[in-house]
Amino acid sequence: MPDFLAFDLYLDLDNEDIEIIRKNKVAGQAFLLLTEKNLIQNGLPRDPVKSITYLIETLKEYK
Numbered sequence: 001m002p003d004f005l006a007f008d009l010y011l012d013l014d015n016e017d018i019e020i021i022r023k024n025k026v027a028g029q030a031f032l033l034l035t036e037k038n039l040i041q042n043g044l045p046r047d048p049v050k051s052i053t054y055l056i057e058t059l060k061e062y063k
Helices: 002-008 015-023 038-040 046-059
Strands: none
Touching: 038 046
């Protein structure tokens, strides 16, 4: 999943943000289960957290 994040221009994530997700081995359906709290606990700054949780909510609508 992190590779997908790298190509989404609207998320404004940098390589460091994506690497945090990769290091925590978040992929597939586990990505859709992430919460703001999970992402912050994993060390992501708040702005990327907001972007990622918005993406997750949007993806869940089309599930």
